[in-house]
Amino acid sequence: MQEHKQCLLSSRNLLPVEEKNKHCEELIHDAPVPDLNPDPASIINLIKNKKSVSVHCSPWKPLGMFGLMNIAICLSVTVVTLGDIRLALIALALGIIGPFVTLFLSKFMAKHSFGIKVIDPKKFKDENEEKLYGIVEALALKSGLKSTPEVGTYTSPDMNAFATGHSQSSSLVAFSSALTEKMDEEAIAAVAAHEIAHIANGDMLSMTVMESVINTVVILIDIGLFFVLDDEDDNFLAWISKTIIRWIITGIFMFLGNLLALWFSRHREFKADKLAAELVSPGSMTKALNKLREDEHLVLPDNIAHAQQSYAAFKISSATAALDIFSTHPALERRIERLQQQH
Numbered sequence: 001m002q003e004h005k006q007c008l009l010s011s012r013n014l015l016p017v018e019e020k021n022k023h024c025e026e027l028i029h030d031a032p033v034p035d036l037n038p039d040p041a042s043i044i045n046l047i048k049n050k051k052s053v054s055v056h057c058s059p060w061k062p063l064g065m066f067g068l069m070n071i072a073i074c075l076s077v078t079v080v081t082l083g084d085i086r087l088a089l090i091a092l093a094l095g096i097i098g099p100f101v102t103l104f105l106s107k108f109m110a111k112h113s114f115g116i117k118v119i120d121p122k123k124f125k126d127e128n129e130e131k132l133y134g135i136v137e138a139l140a141l142k143s144g145l146k147s148t149p150e151v152g153t154y155t156s157p158d159m160n161a162f163a164t165g166h167s168q169s170s171s172l173v174a175f176s177s178a179l180t181e182k183m184d185e186e187a188i189a190a191v192a193a194h195e196i197a198h199i200a201n202g203d204m205l206s207m208t209v210m211e212s213v214i215n216t217v218v219i220l221i222d223i224g225l226f227f228v229l230d231d232e233d234d235n236f237l238a239w240i241s242k243t244i245i246r247w248i249i250t251g252i253f254m255f256l257g258n259l260l261a262l263w264f265s266r267h268r269e270f271k272a273d274k275l276a277a278e279l280v281s282p283g284s285m286t287k288a289l290n291k292l293r294e295d296e297h298l299v300l301p302d303n304i305a306h307a308q309q310s311y312a313a314f315k316i317s318s319a320t321a322a323l324d325i326f327s328t329h330p331a332l333e334r335r336i337e338r339l340q341q342q343h
Helices: 017-030 040-049 060-080 086-114 127-142 177-182 185-200 203-229 236-279 282-295 302-314 332-342
Strands: 004-006 014-016 150-154 161-167 170-176
Touching (some): 060 086, 060 203, 086 170, 086 203, 150 177, 170 177, 170 185, 177 185, 185 236, 203 236, 236 282
Parallel strands (some): 150 170
Antiparallel strands (some): 004 014
16 A cells, blocks of 8 residues: 655645655755845835824823822822821832832933943944834834834843833833844844833833832832831830841831832733734744843843843843742743744
């Protein structure tokens, strides 16, 4: 009896082994060789020819939620203190100032910390700058942004990119030198789409609001504990003991608040991956994430790692923690799996 096998390159289901080998060799010989490093212009055209992605994001939504939560905090404190709202106002002021000042200075600080070279769209230095800017410009248009973010590059041995800025109209997307050197244009476009998704979704503002609320609650708890535990008749040992207790309780709430912020950050990453897959393609996004896995065991020099730590939440990838709950980003395997489930 003659052995038959399925031909993977033909619409015919079964062929004898001898014919199959000859047939497939002919198909392979005649088939066009795929371009492993496609022309960037074709990628830009591909993005331009895709349907625009509707992103319903308004800064008033997170700010509105922020206002409602702060009103609830103020009312709760007023009831507990029998009408004294001073503690709540102090906590609000201390909790809000830091995160919002950081947000408004984020782009300036990023340029300084990373030594970012911003691309001038009126005067490109070379073809690579023009291609990179063109990719970001096309993605910004398709995601509904009213203006193209600033685009820049910085020197770093890890493949990474991040978005920053206090608003959609004052944002920046920066790419590391390792990423632009090691990734092809399809993967770079996917990474750029991920960062554009962060801007379109208003993630920088949302994270700032989240941090402000957490800070406010923790500060309020700390101030409240101080007044509850304070006693003028306490001796030095009692004062030290109560101070340690206050620090421990405050530290626990800070730890829980940080876990909440990290969960929110990982949730944002999944959303950015999903939107990026719609802007380019699921395959391109998966390809970029797989490429990033090459850096999973890369150890950055201490000075670079320290300088970049503040921007970990807004990068395409971050160092993996021992447990996922302590990381700003989900594991790359989980992100790839989620994309495959969604598409």
